[in-house]
Amino acid sequence: MRRTWLSLVALVLSGGLAHAGSFTLDPRFTHDDFASMTEALADVLTFPNLATATPTGVAGFEVMAAAGGPQVDTGSNWWHLAPHANTVGGVLVGQRIILRKGLPYRLDVGAQFGNVMGEKFWGGEVRWALMEGGVVSPGASVRAAYSRLQNAPVDVEVAEAQIVASKGFAIVSPYAALGYRRVFAKASFGAPVPASHSADSGGWTGALGARVSVLHLVRLVGEFRPGTQKSVFIGLGVGL
Numbered sequence: 660m661r662r663t664w665l666s667l668v669a670l671v672l673s674g675g676l677a678h679a680g681s682f683t684l685d686p687r688f689t690h691d692d693f694a695s696m697t698e699a700l701a702d703v704l705t706f707p708n709l710a711t712a713t714p715t716g717v718a719g720f721e722v723m724a725a726a727g728g729p730q731v732d733t734g735s736n737w738w739h740l741a742p743h744a745n746t747v748g749g750v751l752v753g754q755r756i757i758l759r760k761g762l763p764y765r766l767d768v769g770a771q772f773g774n775v776m777g778e779k780f781w782g783g784e785v786r787w788a789l790m791e792g793g794v795v796s797p798g799a800s801v802r803a804a805y806s807r808l809q810n811a812p813v814d815v816e817v818a819e820a821q822i823v824a825s826k827g828f829a830i831v832s833p834y835a836a837l838g839y840r841r842v843f844a845k846a847s848f849g850a851p852v853p854a855s856h857s858a859d860s861g862g863w864t865g866a867l868g869a870r871v872s873v874l875h876l877v878r879l880v881g882e883f884r885p886g887t888q889k890s891v892f893i894g895l896g897v898g899l
Contacts, residue, residue: 684812685740686850692737697815697844697858702729702890703753703775704817705840706782706804708866709880709894711825711832713798714788715761716899723757723878723896728775729888741776750891753780757894765791771806780815782806786823797826802836813846819864830873836866862886875899 684693709725728751731738746752755773762768765788773780784804792798800823808815821838844858868882877897884890 684846684848686848688737688740688848690856692735692740693813693844693846693848693856694858694860695735696737696741697813697842698860699729699731699751699888700775700808700813700815700844701817701840701842702884702886702888703727703751704773704780704782704806704808704815705819705864705884705890706769706771706784706806706817707882707884707892707894708802708821708823708834708836708868709757709870709882709892709896710759710786711798711827711834711870712786712788712790712800712823713792713825713827713832714765714786714800715759715767717761717763719761719899721757721759721878721896721898723759723880723894723898724754725757725771725880725892725894725896726752726754727882727890727892728752729890731888751775755780757896759784759898765800775808778808778811780806780808782817792825792827797824799824802838812848813844815842815844817842821864821866825870830871832870832872834866834868834870836864838864840864868892 730749731751753775755771757771759769767786769784771782786802788800790799803820806817819840821836823836825834841861847853866884870880880894882892
């Protein structure tokens with residue numbers, strides 16, 4: 660796991676969104692393969708928190724480079740039939756740029772633009788702080804996020820709603836989140852005549868993370884998402 664974190668840090672510091680070219684769905688793909696791949700892709704596409712519950716403020720903004728995704732079974736059938744799939748320390752990695760801006764009334768909006776398996780994805784987020792937090796009290800917020808992998812061999816949509824709580828301690832601010840996620844996917848593949856396939860799933864999600872601020876300008880964030888496929892994300896950003 661330590662090697663995985665170091666590799667993700669290197670990806671973030673590289674700052675690029677590599678595009679390796681489109682992947683294709685092998686005619687031998689089955690519906691079960693499609694469902695398994697969809698869950699892995701959804702874990703990558705999900706808009707990671709990588710932020711505390713504290714509102715950014717009207718004058719605040721943030722630009723962050725991030726990388727991460729789920730641990731995958733590289734011995735599974737779908738993995739061998741996806742030619743552009745590769746891992747870093749056993750993690751299927753998606754790279755992304757995250758932009759956030761503070762608005763009045765303790766609102767924050769964000770957008771992400773990323774790449775996974777040679778395909779581009781995008782997403783949006785809105786957060787509202789229920790409690791701003793202080794020296795003693797924690798912060799709390801609710802957030803809703805949506806991401807989509809589009810114009811690819813498979814179309815995947817991910818929608819998530821969460822409650823986030825955090826507490827600041829000097830330069831370190833740990834946070835936790837709990838919510839619910841829905842995943843919708845569709846594709847056409849098969850031989851000799853391609854058939855339409857779809858997947859629709861939902862379930863509870865969670866996240867644990869910590870944010871380190873340097874001079875209130877530079878932020879390094881790590882996030883772990885438990886579940887059937889454990890995910891890790893790391894981000895490096897700047898902002899006010």
